[in-house]
Amino acid sequence: MDQRIGSLALEQALKQAMRFLASGVVVATTVHNGQRLAMAATSATSLSMDPPSMLLCVHEASAFYQALIASKDFTINILNQTHEDVSAACGGGAVGEEKFKTGNWATSTGGLPYLGDAACTIICSNDSNFKYGTHGLFVGRVMQVLQNEQFDPLIYADGHYHKLAG
Numbered sequence: 012m013d014q015r016i017g018s019l020a021l022e023q024a025l026k027q028a029m030r031f032l033a034s035g036v037v038v039a040t041t042v043h044n045g046q047r048l049a050m051a052a053t054s055a056t057s058l059s060m061d062p063p064s065m066l067l068c069v070h071e072a073s074a075f076y077q078a079l080i081a082s083k084d085f086t087i088n089i090l091n092q093t094h095e096d097v098s099a100a101c102g103g104g105a106v107g108e109e110k111f112k113t114g115n116w117a118t119s120t121g122g123l124p125y126l127g128d129a130a131c132t133i134i135c136s137n138d139s140n141f142k143y144g145t146h147g148l149f150v151g152r153v154m155q156v157l158q159n160e161q162f163d164p165l166i167y168a169d170g171h172y173h174k175l176a177g
């Protein structure tokens with residue numbers, strides 16, 4: 012049997028399956044060599060409460076991956092309904108500093124860019140990472156959580172954005 016054809020079919024099946032998994036959307040940020048970087052992601056999730064920690068999976072081909080390998084800290088900004096344009100810009104629609112032309116960006120006391128009107132911003136120290144296939148898995152030790160009151164999360168599923176019903 013041709014192993015390559017088998018693995019391509021499996022990849023397609025997995026992509027199709029993942030369209031059914033609805034996720035919140037975040038924009039992760041960091042600073043490297045004085046440059047701000049941002050990346051939209053659905054892969055962010057809480058890892059542990061003891062210690063409070065987050066997991067973020069980043070493709071090795073992204074500029075964000077190269078920066079995160081060398082960065083001390085990063086933020087995870089949980090997006091709400093008003094942030095579809097921010098997700099689009101940080102998810103491939105813009106490059107480098109251009110990504111920060113969309114959204115209400117602020118700077119943390121530690122010098123990290125964060126979205127001032129995100130549902131929540133989780134500030135992490137970059138504690139550990141390992142590589143699996145094409146992705147880096149970054150473990151962020153949670154240092155601070157900034158919260159806004161409104162509950163109106165942006166949802167991504169089946170290749171597009173959705174609102175929660177009700």
Ligand SMILES: Cc1cc2nc3c(=O)[nH]c(=O)nc-3n(C[C@H](O)[C@H](O)[C@H](O)COP(=O)(O)O)c2cc1C
Pocket residue numbers: 036049050051052053054055068069070072073074075076098099101102103104106107167
């Ligand atoms: C909704 C959405 C979710 C995404 N989730 C991820 C993700 O979890 N991990 C990842 O590596 N890329 C993800 N991407 C793609 C990156 O955001 C995109 O490749 C980005 O342009 C990388 O930027 P950079 O190369 O400038 O660092 C996602 C894009 C979108 C629109």
